Amino acid sequence: MTEIGIGIVGGGYMGKAHAVAMAAVGAVFDTKLRPRLEMVCASTPASAERYRAAFGFARATDDWRVLVNDPAVQAIIIASPQETHREIALAAFALSKPVFCEKPLGASIDDSRAMTAAAAGQVNMSGFNYIRTPASQFARQLIADGTIGDITWFRGEHTEDFFADPARPATWRTTGDANGTMGDLAPHMINAALALIGPIASLVAMVETVHATRPGGTVTNDDHAQMMCRFANGCMGQMYFSRTAHGRKMGYAYEITGTKGAIRFDQEDQNALWLYRAEGPEATRGFTKILTGPAHPDYAAFCQGPGHGTGYQDQIIIEARDFLRAIETGAPVWPTFQDGLDVAQVVAATFASAQTKSWVDVSKF
Amino acid sequence: MTEIGIGIVGGGYMGKAHAVAMAAVGAVFDTKLRPRLEMVCASTPASAERYRAAFGFARATDDWRVLVNDPAVQAIIIASPQETHREIALAAFALSKPVFCEKPLGASIDDSRAMTAAAAGQVNMSGFNYIRTPASQFARQLIADGTIGDITWFRGEHTEDFFADPARPATWRTTGDANGTMGDLAPHMINAALALIGPIASLVAMVETVHATRPGGTVTNDDHAQMMCRFANGCMGQMYFSRTAHGRKMGYAYEITGTKGAIRFDQEDQNALWLYRAEGPEATRGFTKILTGPAHPDYAAFCQGPGHGTGYQDQIIIEARDFLRAIETGAPVWPTFQDGLDVAQVVAATFASAQTKSWVDVSKF
Amino acid sequence: MTEIGIGIVGGGYMGKAHAVAMAAVGAVFDTKLRPRLEMVCASTPASAERYRAAFGFARATDDWRVLVNDPAVQAIIIASPQETHREIALAAFALSKPVFCEKPLGASIDDSRAMTAAAAGQVNMSGFNYIRTPASQFARQLIADGTIGDITWFRGEHTEDFFADPARPATWRTTGDANGTMGDLAPHMINAALALIGPIASLVAMVETVHATRPGGTVTNDDHAQMMCRFANGCMGQMYFSRTAHGRKMGYAYEITGTKGAIRFDQEDQNALWLYRAEGPEATRGFTKILTGPAHPDYAAFCQGPGHGTGYQDQIIIEARDFLRAIETGAPVWPTFQDGLDVAQVVAATFASAQTKSWVDVSKF
Amino acid sequence: MTEIGIGIVGGGYMGKAHAVAMAAVGAVFDTKLRPRLEMVCASTPASAERYRAAFGFARATDDWRVLVNDPAVQAIIIASPQETHREIALAAFALSKPVFCEKPLGASIDDSRAMTAAAAGQVNMSGFNYIRTPASQFARQLIADGTIGDITWFRGEHTEDFFADPARPATWRTTGDANGTMGDLAPHMINAALALIGPIASLVAMVETVHATRPGGTVTNDDHAQMMCRFANGCMGQMYFSRTAHGRKMGYAYEITGTKGAIRFDQEDQNALWLYRAEGPEATRGFTKILTGPAHPDYAAFCQGPGHGTGYQDQIIIEARDFLRAIETGAPVWPTFQDGLDVAQVVAATFASAQTKSWVDVSKF
Ligand SMILES: NC(=O)C1=CN([C@@H]2O[C@H](COP(=O)(O)OP(=O)(O)OC[C@H]3O[C@@H](n4cnc5c(N)ncnc54)[C@H](O)[C@@H]3O)[C@@H](O)[C@H]2O)C=CC1
Ligand SMILES: NC(=O)C1=CN([C@@H]2O[C@H](COP(=O)(O)OP(=O)(O)OC[C@H]3O[C@@H](n4cnc5c(N)ncnc54)[C@H](O)[C@@H]3O)[C@@H](O)[C@H]2O)C=CC1
Numbered sequence A, B, C, D: 001m002t003e004i005g006i007g008i009v010g011g012g013y014m015g016k017a018h019a020v021a022m023a024a025v026g027a028v029f030d031t032k033l034r035p036r037l038e039m040v041c042a043s044t045p046a047s048a049e050r051y052r053a054a055f056g057f058a059r060a061t062d063d064w065r066v067l068v069n070d071p072a073v074q075a076i077i078i079a080s081p082q083e084t085h086r087e088i089a090l091a092a093f094a095l096s097k098p099v100f101c102e103k104p105l106g107a108s109i110d111d112s113r114a115m116t117a118a119a120a121g122q123v124n125m126s127g128f129n130y131i132r133t134p135a136s137q138f139a140r141q142l143i144a145d146g147t148i149g150d151i152t153w154f155r156g157e158h159t160e161d162f163f164a165d166p167a168r169p170a171t172w173r174t175t176g177d178a179n180g181t182m183g184d185l186a187p188h189m190i191n192a193a194l195a196l197i198g199p200i201a202s203l204v205a206m207v208e209t210v211h212a213t214r215p216g217g218t219v220t221n222d223d224h225a226q227m228m229c230r231f232a233n234g235c236m237g238q239m240y241f242s243r244t245a246h247g248r249k250m251g252y253a254y255e256i257t258g259t260k261g262a263i264r265f266d267q268e269d270q271n272a273l274w275l276y277r278a279e280g281p282e283a284t285r286g287f288t289k290i291l292t293g294p295a296h297p298d299y300a301a302f303c304q305g306p307g308h309g310t311g312y313q314d315q316i317i318i319e320a321r322d323f324l325r326a327i328e329t330g331a332p333v334w335p336t337f338q339d340g341l342d343v344a345q346v347v348a349a350t351f352a353s354a355q356t357k358s359w360v361d362v363s364k365f
């Protein structure tokens, strides 16, 4: 057991999630490396100090360079807005410090490319937490095992409704491609598509703003978007992403059809995976609702009882375990910056297709 | 109460369904016109006679012209394969006899166009039964009432799995566009999209054969297909159709998002409609699972108890009621041949888009 | 194919359901006997005539003796209130005419006993329609096949909410044990318990009126009731019955645990049966949602497509098929008057236990 | 922010859960008191040391007295088997140290009574974690607010299947009342019943062993049990508890009917609460599936996004927050030892009723 000093940039939604995860991960997974909450950084001295006290960090700063350069900070988690990711990551890699970066990797494909280049030979990891639930990890296993045969179709969505109300005022979130639905929500489901099915060869897409004006301003980024695609392995697919999907709170959902069966999942009931196998007599076939438990990946560390359930915060703890393992072994643990870049490429292709109203090759981006 | 002599062409899946419906509809809906099962027609004398006896028709024939021309046959239901629809309908209209035609209207867009032209001024109706359930009729009402506001997104699917098993032999169903998934299954959901949202302005599509060879032959039509579209009212949508969707038995399902709420429906649980309204405190918002009952369209005639449920056969009885009403009043009852043609146009556009790999204007077809 | 003249006493909720069923059953099931709607009886000449015209009967009467005695009426369906069942059934049996009687068999256990005695050697059948759905018939098969092993526990409920609103006025339904929840709703689920698990040896129960006064009068029968029981085969069980269960529209639901698996069913989604089998690796176990289809009992006659669904009215058509078969063969078809009496015994035991606040032997009633 | 030294007795299932919770709670809830993992105790020096290292405690011991007496241990969590609870709690209270005790409070009602007596004036808390989910806390609020009116019926169950397989060998869990289903599982749901509805006045019960022999021994405690009860407020209820309920993994579920609506909940989908309100037009009534979110009790601290979900471990973190708050303020935080005793009384009454096969007054126990 060795201690390691953790620095987190950002103390908001995700900064807190990672702080909690780092506090808990050792006890949950009996990790070799044991995190010490060394320093937190936020935009202002006051907020940084508030986060320090709340989350239990030793020190606080309002300058991420201070954090990155501090010798007691041995690994860095970037949980600040997308425009900040590139500079911070590059500075950390320059000092050969391991970096975990929240999704999306960069604010643009250029950022993502630069970050991935800099990550070469370094410990790096991308924050795609939803693919890390026991259910979705198990879905990946089932596909890899051939349980549902060759995949013939994929449907994915990431839908929420925090901007469904047209009366909700404009904020910084309603400006900038990186903060729109394609920039902010789509990366999770695109990552899932790539992880579950494989690379996307080509796609055709629509991207649009549903409510162009809101109290307080004009909306300059996208509210929702959709695509159809062809995966490199030949499988056909469709996806939808929205922040205006009334009723959907965590609509990270997919349906996968194969030649021997099918899988369905909806993150709103994250502890259940639905599996159909074309086996046995017709009379007893149907989708089986499998509740996650110790028989599924990464579940047992949280609870010995099946069906007792893991939650959002547990996903971040799983990421923390892997980041620590990556640091310990020096070997990257999936998903890496490269995976973040793969997603960014699909996002870039999506915007291009929507603009040209035509099919595009993803490899061109 | 007046009797009317009914002739049905076809005694298979749908021929039987319509025969049962005509036997039951009077008692269910207390119709003014009371059907008399006058004549049934099938491919061979033997099968025709078998159907006659089984369903309770007075007479049988293996020649649809005999049926159409028989003076005691006062109204005609076409429940034979798609290639036969055009000729039969035209012959019936030539005698000014009312025609109900199963979906798809014709075997091709040309057929559909010719049939719709011939239907002008005649009593005509198209067999889109799924849109006639109490739940889907209620969905239409909710949208028309503005309950979920302006529609911003639509997703539809019609998925089944009767050809999901690659070992299932080739049949006549695996040849001919009219018998593939776009010809056979998609019309139901396209009709739903048009009925729920409105005309489709443009679309981009993929159409493909999943299992190109099967025991006994080559498959020359499509197993599954998908599209993205723009409705004339500006709403964005996506659809998927499949006969190889393992686990889906009656996957006629849609999700509709509006500015004030959302609707979800899946025909596999046809007696439930899910409604989300963005009203009241956040803490009590969610999708409400509404069980159909006497408060919903066309339910009360079947049962006085809510949640007691209607089934597939009841949809055909509802169609029968409307066909009789159309005959009685001489006024067309929705959906008409024109609606069948509207669907055919979208189907034609889908094939064209898939071939050209580009967006197409539906109005061009 | 032989015609048989049917007389139905009652033209309300169930009178209509049976009239429709008799009109449709021949075409649906290709029955040997073909029903002719000969005569309908209701309380007044005007209502009887109205039903005659609406349902398509040849004649009407307001005197059930006329109906029973009419030579053209060859089989009788009793769909009038419970207090009338006994007299009508006895009169019909006296003429050796087949009788189908709606649940509950009699208005009291004495009635039921007298009716069952009179039914000896006669064609007789009881109206427990819910146990006749494809799903519940399949549940019975699964249990008989040993698919879920020895049964260790049963939970049943029949819950609706038509009297949940305290502001709903008192009617004839709120007086008389035969019209309360135990008399009116419980028989369905008690019948299911007996059919699925077997005879009940002993029970302890609570019976009560939730809203003792309503606009327009005092309520003198029960709103809800519950029991715990021991089945003769040793299995333990519990049941609940209510007409004040807000939100439940057709809450005929059961859960059955066995040593090798479990079954769950809820009539509100009548086309799905949930089956758990303790087989295979833990990781893929779960309840399988089986959609009914042609592979399940009595489904195929209604529709060739699985998941397309049957509804309430179809249950009555299945009953009609069996009643006709019983008439044709002279052999009773389950469930018979004896089954109605078995249920009545449990109902009587329930009232007695509730009053004495003690366990009672069902065989004593 | 003040540190507090925590000692945990037991390092198994719950010992770990509490260790993780104490590591995470400060960052999650920004607690005033900040736990320091001071000492862990287990049966053997080796296991204790293993837990120490894994969970991050400063010290380990195999003697709980050492832990209790250690001055750096300022608060004690009892997560060892039920027979040990009493002695440990009493020793801790003797030193005026705050005690959190896992359910069931004692191994017998005598133990529970002695412990509750000793807890007078001390900081004490009982480990009923399931009632602490955002969904179940919200259910309590809804009932308290009168949203569903006066409660007329309650059904509860706690069902799992870890002993459903008759081939599973006998262990210490299959001996001793405290380790059977009534002792081990039922307390959670009884606690829920008391918390949601109020005290139980009287009950009648059945308790039994389903598989009396197992490989390796005879089973001397109960596999499943059920009761009917009358709550002090007049409400009628029924409950079921089982460790042999095939297919149920975390079947902590309840249904509550009131005069204005109803609530349904199943812990297997712990982030959803189903609410029916008898309001508005019939046509739009139904159960609303509410996904928990920041608008619900104790959710926001875990995640800002609704529907993102909490899990089992989060319940223990909520308990930790409350235990710390109780220590800080010196005021008991619900649920206390008294609540554990209230449950124990119902358990004792259940056994007595099952033995005497009669209704019993809970207050007599
Ligand atoms: N994986 C997931 O589920 C989620 C990921 N995210 C991602 O996490 C990142 C952070 O998002 P949120 O936590 O939602 O944002 P937030 O607005 O809640 O918090 C952002 C934090 O960054 C700090 N910050 C801003 N600019 C900074 C700068 N120049 N230097 C140092 N600190 C700065 C702010 O003071 C604040 O503490 C984003 O990249 C976002 O896309 C966000 C939500 C969920
Ligand atoms: N609305 C719905 O849910 C469904 C609609 N359909 C439609 O119903 C129509 C019939 O399909 P199915 O009943 O499934 O077919 P089927 O193969 O079960 O029955 C076809 C019937 O048509 C008869 N037939 C064939 N050629 C004929 C001819 N030249 N003259 C007279 N009779 C002829 C056959 O003898 C047979 O009785 C098709 O247009 C199909 O697309 C089919 C199934 C479901």
Ligand SMILES: NC(=O)C1=CN([C@@H]2O[C@H](COP(=O)(O)OP(=O)(O)OC[C@H]3O[C@@H](n4cnc5c(N)ncnc54)[C@H](O)[C@@H]3O)[C@@H](O)[C@H]2O)C=CC1
Residues within 6 Å of the ligand: C009, C010, C011, C012, C013, C014, C015, C041, C042, C043, C044, C047, C062, C063, C064, C078, C079, C080, C081, C082, C084, C102, C103, C104, C127, C128, C129, C184
């Ligand atoms: N199996 C099921 O799902 C259901 C069964 N039932 C049962 O069906 C029977 C009838 O109930 P509903 O149809 O709901 O009642 P209803 O009130 O709708 O109809 C009763 C009919 O009986 C007639 N009637 C009453 N007294 C009569 C008399 N002395 N002679 C001749 N006709 C008389 C009335 O005129 C009326 O047409 C009852 O035994 C009831 O328990 C009712 C509803 C559902």
Ligand SMILES: NC(=O)C1=CN([C@@H]2O[C@H](COP(=O)(O)OP(=O)(O)OC[C@H]3O[C@@H](n4cnc5c(N)ncnc54)[C@H](O)[C@@H]3O)[C@@H](O)[C@H]2O)C=CC1
Residues within 6 Å of the ligand: D009, D010, D011, D012, D013, D014, D015, D041, D042, D043, D044, D047, D062, D063, D064, D078, D079, D080, D081, D082, D084, D102, D103, D104, D127, D128, D129, D184
């Ligand atoms: N709230 C909940 O959801 C749950 C509560 N529990 C309760 O938690 C308690 C512990 O149960 P589990 O963690 O499942 O048991 P376990 O068998 O997993 O762990 C018991 C621990 O207690 C230690 N222990 C045993 N005897 C001891 C002694 N005399 N002195 C010191 N340490 C001793 C053992 O070494 C072991 O570390 C029980 O009271 C149980 O009823 C258990 C599971 C779930």
